[in-house]
């Protein structure tokens with residue numbers, strides 16, 4: 001498996017460039033990964049989403065869909081798109097150190 | 106007597122009923138199937154209705170024609186399942202008990218999920234073609250339309266028959282050409298995906314088809330609302346696409362009965378083991394067809410491959426044997442590409458659509474990921490196969506597991 005360095009730690013990444021092992025993740029990495037997604041600053045609201053993404057991943061082995069995020073994290077779809085412009089489910093997963101959600105076929 | 110209840114008599118429910126009925130001992134098993142409607146719709150035919158290729162009578166038959174004798178048939182709407190009690194409650198309060206349950210209640214469009222979609226423009230200059238009403242309304246509209254901006258919009262994924270929207274724009278390109286007004290119509294394909302399709306190789310091939318046919322691809326567009334006053338769709342991140350005619354694929358969801366039963370995910374799809382097709386939560390409930398939450402396509406061909414697996418596993422389950430048959434996510438879709446041609450794709454959970462020949466390696470007669478006349482005949486023949494073989498649970502001359510033979514990497 002490919003590896004890369006984030007915040008001074010070498011981590012494994014999958015073919016989509018997402019972290020392959022979410023247990024290697026930490027908050028410093030989130031800040032760096034967010035910048036790579038053109039999110040300059042992570043606010044408390046971003047962290048609400050990131051935490052929910054990680055919890056969901058630990059329970060179900062995959063990140064949630066936007067619909068589920070909206071329903072269960074209490075962050076509206078509109079706000080999700082403001083927080084993670086372009087693609088909340090994919091971007092938030094990238095920053096949260098979990099694999100790309102395979103919601104759609 | 107042991108009781109098997111099948112909920113939903115659409116493609117999947119009818120198919121599995123016809124497979125199981127002949128092999129279950131009549132003295133031991135009582136089989137009941139429930140559906141709210143007496144008419145069976147051949148949904149793949151809805152695609153052709155807007156262009157006047159099929160009309161209503163080409164896509165309907167009475168459900169009864171497809172039920173074996175000796176089965177209890179109830180035409181009633183299902184209120185809910187009480188899985189802990191092994192019982193079902195119909196809307197008319199009737200209660201059905203079961204030893205085994207097969208859920209085949211499919212999925213349908215929910216246009217009310219999108220703000221503004223079902224307001225002033227609905228069935229005026231906004232249509233779906235996933236229902237008979239929508240397809241007929243659109244056929245009528247197109248007859249008199251003189252051109253303008255036609256926007257095909259997939260609201261959110263997943264949807265049933267994920268290739269149908271592509272087929273629609275390919276056919277529209279052909280149809281407007283035939284009508285002599287292609288130069289007056291601007292066609293756009295607006296999708297939440299990052300390309301024309303979900304899987305990379307096929308996405309590239311279909312993307313090339315779109316540009317060859319002068320259809321504009323607008324990717325990464327997650328529809329938030331419809332501004333029906335000003336005729337534009339607006340994404341959650343505030344991008345806008347104007348339309349004169351909006352052909353929408355609204356949010357697809359499982360039936361509300363699944364939500365009322367507390368058995369579904371956020372889209373009312375039932376959590377299902379992706380290999381055995383057993384419910385993730387109940388050992389005597391199987392799910393088949395569009396009602397599952399499987400990461401496979403929602404299509405009639407998929408339900409057919411699932412039926413082979415469910416058949417084996419059901420017979421194992423009732424005899425207390427381990428469930429050994431495994432569904433691999435196999436899907437096989439003919440894609441109408443216009444001008445009498447078609448494209449065929451064959452794939453599963455792990456293998457994306459690849460080029461090659463099908464079903465006989467090297468021979469065909471069908472070509473994978475390529476546009477041929479033969480593939481179009483495959484699509485046309487599918488309706489005959491559907492009514493005469495598929496629904497009756499007959500064996501088709503193709504394997505339920507996907508084969509790598511005949512495919513090129």
Ligand SMILES: Cc1cc2nc3c(=O)[nH]c(=O)nc-3n(C[C@H](O)[C@H](O)[C@H](O)COP(=O)(O)OP(=O)(O)OC[C@H]3O[C@@H](n4cnc5c(N)ncnc54)[C@H](O)[C@@H]3O)c2cc1C
Nearest residue numbers: 113115116117141148149183210211266394395404405406
């Ligand atoms: C436009 C279009 C094009 C398509 N093209 C293709 C194609 O080319 N190839 C292909 O393979 N597939 C195609 N499909 C998909 C295919 O039609 C479906 O995947 C297939 O019908 C799924 O079968 P099902 O039994 O799961 O659901 P359905 O056939 O939809 O059956 C579900 C049944 O459950 C009943 N039901 C639901 N809820 C209740 C309730 N509460 N009470 C009582 N009854 C209930 C419904 O009345 C219905 O009869 C297409 C679909 C559409 C819409």
